[in-house]
Amino acid sequence: MATTRPLRADAVRNRRKILDAAAQQIAGDGADVGMDEIAAAAGVAVGTLYRHFPTKTDLLGAVIAVYVSEVADDAEASLERAQSDGRAVDEVVGFLERVAESSAQNHAVKAAAQGLGIEGHGDHSDEVRAGAAITALLELGKTDGDVRPDITLDDIYLLMATAPTAQSATVRRRWLDLILPGITTTTA
Structure with a gap:
């Protein structure tokens, strides 16, 4: 071996x-x-x-993998804060805002990766880590009564896929303001 x-x-x-x-x-x-x-x-x-x-495809795949790992780290840190002393809804909102901003910064990299036909977004274990943390964060928010009971991980992914990452920070903030009533039961 x-x-x-x-x-x-x-x-x-x-x-x-x-x-x-x-x-x-x-x-x-x-x-x-x-x-x-x-x-x-x-x-x-x-x-x-x-x-x-x-190859450039290898390089872009690695760049995207780093990004996905960072998103997973952020999701886990958000969950830890919510579990220790924070409000889960605040962490959900903060996470969505940070991911939208970082996606805007990485928009060109993702577009280039799509143009080269790179499948997936990095290490599958990082995708699983992010999904597990976001799901747990949503569940905490539901238990607190601050997150709508029908919101799922797939809903969060759907919303993130619609984020106006090629637009200005003002537009991204407005997008967040518009989607929050569909996720939360309170104003975060």
Whole structure:
């Protein structure tokens, strides 16, 4: 059985720099940004980029996976706050707002990924983590009487799919104001 050695510290740093640069470059310049431009923005040789990500599809898939992992972390942190001393409805609203804002920042990356036909949105375990945390958060809100009893995880995903991520922050805030009465029983 072959074992995989952990990445060296410099390789981990290079990978992180490449992912950050790719997200920024694609958000700024769109899907047509070249791998050499991404490598330059990351401060690494193009060969280093290709060692980590042999194709642009591999790179975009990794960028999306990082995003999904961050969303899962946020959902779990929201749940922890609601369980300890916060109101679940406030955490649901805050989570929706943060995801809409971060999706707006990553809109170009997601569009580029769709253009290249990347399936899914990253590590399935991160999607499961996010879904479990959001579901538990909704249940807490329902128990408190602040979240409508018929709201499900699928409803949250549906609403997030309609978020105006290509619009201004003002429009995204208005979107949130409009959808909240469909989720909550109170004003959050």
